[in-house]
Amino acid sequence: xxxxxxxxxxxxxxxxxxxxxxxxxxxxxxxxxxxxxxxxxxxxxxxxxxxxxxxxxxxxxxxxxxxxxxxxxxxxxxxxxxxxxxxxxxxxxxxxxxxxxxxxxxxxxxxxxxxxxxxxxxxxxxxxxxxxxxxxxxxxxxxxxxxxxxxxxxxxxxxxxxxxxxxxxxxxxxxxxxxxxxxxxxxxxxxxxxxxxxxxxxxxxxxxxxxxxxxxxxxxxxxxxxxxxxxxxxxxxxxxxxxxxxxxxxxxxxxxxxxxxxxxxxxxxxxxxxxxxxxxxxxxxxxxxxxxxxxxxxxxxxxxxxxxxxxxxxxxxxxxxxxxxxxxxxxxx
Ligand code: CP
Ligand code: NVA
Numbered sequence: 001x002x003x004x005x006x007x008x009x010x011x012x013x014x015x016x017x018x019x020x021x022x023x024x025x026x027x028x029x030x031x032x033x034x035x036x037x038x039x040x041x042x043x044x045x046x047x048x049x050x051x052x053x054x055x056x057x058x059x060x061x062x063x064x065x066x067x068x069x070x071x072x073x074x075x076x077x078x079x080x081x082x083x084x085x086x087x088x089x090x091x092x093x094x095x096x097x098x099x100x101x102x103x104x105x106x107x108x109x110x111x112x113x114x115x116x117x118x119x120x121x122x123x124x125x126x127x128x129x130x131x132x133x134x135x136x137x138x139x140x141x142x143x144x145x146x147x148x149x150x151x152x153x154x155x156x157x158x159x160x161x162x163x164x165x166x167x168x169x170x171x172x173x174x175x176x177x178x179x180x181x182x183x184x185x186x187x188x189x190x191x192x193x194x195x196x197x198x199x200x201x202x203x204x205x206x207x208x209x210x211x212x213x214x215x216x217x218x219x220x221x222x223x224x225x226x227x228x229x230x231x232x233x234x235x236x237x238x239x240x241x242x243x244x245x246x247x248x249x250x251x252x253x254x255x256x257x258x259x260x261x262x263x264x265x266x267x268x269x270x271x272x273x274x275x276x277x278x279x280x281x282x283x284x285x286x287x288x289x290x291x292x293x294x295x296x297x298x299x300x301x302x303x304x305x306x307x308x309x310x311x312x313x314x315x316x317x318x319x320x321x322x323x324x325x326x327x328x329x330x331x332x333x
Contacts, residue, residue, distance in 0.1 A: 013140075024327060095121035133171055136175070139172040145309050146159070159184055163232055184212070233297055251294070272303070276298060
């Protein structure tokens with residue numbers, strides 16, 4: 001079946017069919033091979049995109065910029081301090097104006113309703129670069145990494161996410177697993193259980209794909225038989241004041257060497273969206289430790305183990321974001 005995504009927005013994977021998601025992952029693998037072979041096709045020549053960031057970023061911003069530039073597009077970056085958005089100009093007006101200048105808009109910020117409004121009023125494709133409840137380009141990179149590092153088909157894989165199971169990363173992983181038939185196990189305390197509505201929508205998608213979407217609170221029970229063990233920071237951007245409570249709740253879910261071993265699968269890979277607290281070398285981890293809070297969600301022994309694919313996964317942000325831009329905005333070449 002041929003897939004045509006031209007002119008669509010990319011707000012959440014729940015808007016995409018399993019075939020469309022598989023198409024984007026395949027295209028990303030092709031674009032990655034092309035880049036490694038030194039082939040440049042400039043499928044976005046003459047196009048311009050704007051990147052709106054209300055939260056900080058290293059990977060997502062750089063991936064959008066390099067992907068766009070590799071394919072010949074122009075890029076403008078705006079953060080909340082250097083634009084009028086939300087302060088002197090409403091979101092709909094901002095969207096209307098940006099839609100006149102640009103062929104596509106990337107947004108990173110807080111509410112999912114902002115990407116929806118940008119898409120509604122701009123008239124051009126909008127790309128979700130992370131909201132409080134979703135991070136769809138991240139999930140594409142994660143699954144591309146799984147296909148590269150795990151020999152089994154995705155439908156036979158068990159992906160265990162340990163930590164804050166109601167954050168943006170947990171949700172986008174649940175979505176992609178539900179769509180592609182991957183067994184997702186969310187592992188965290190009840191207090192951080194995913195919203196019922198999210199679980200219901202995933203269960204619906206899972207009926208079609210054959211995925212299993214489940215939650216297990218006991219980390220040693222959850223990781224048994226994992227093909228991929230995934231974690232994320234315990235307090236997401238904007239939640240820093242919750243650190244004391246989160247450390248209390250999530251310390252039993254830290255990915256230690258012992259927990260990783262308990263998967264009982266020597267082929268199990270470790271994944272993390274990054275940035276990660278895996279030592280005390282960052283300002284935040286060191287400051288929190290001085291206050292008595294060990295915020296490491298993973299031990300160095302796992303983070304730097306041969307089974308850790310976190311830097312392949314980070315690189316794959318570039319190739320998957322490029323696939324999204326090319327598929328939704330690009331010209332055939
Ligand atoms: N994983 C991810 O989105 O990284 P950044 O916050 O650096 O963009
Ligand atoms: N849950 C993290 C993901 C960062 C890529 C956050 O929102 O800060």
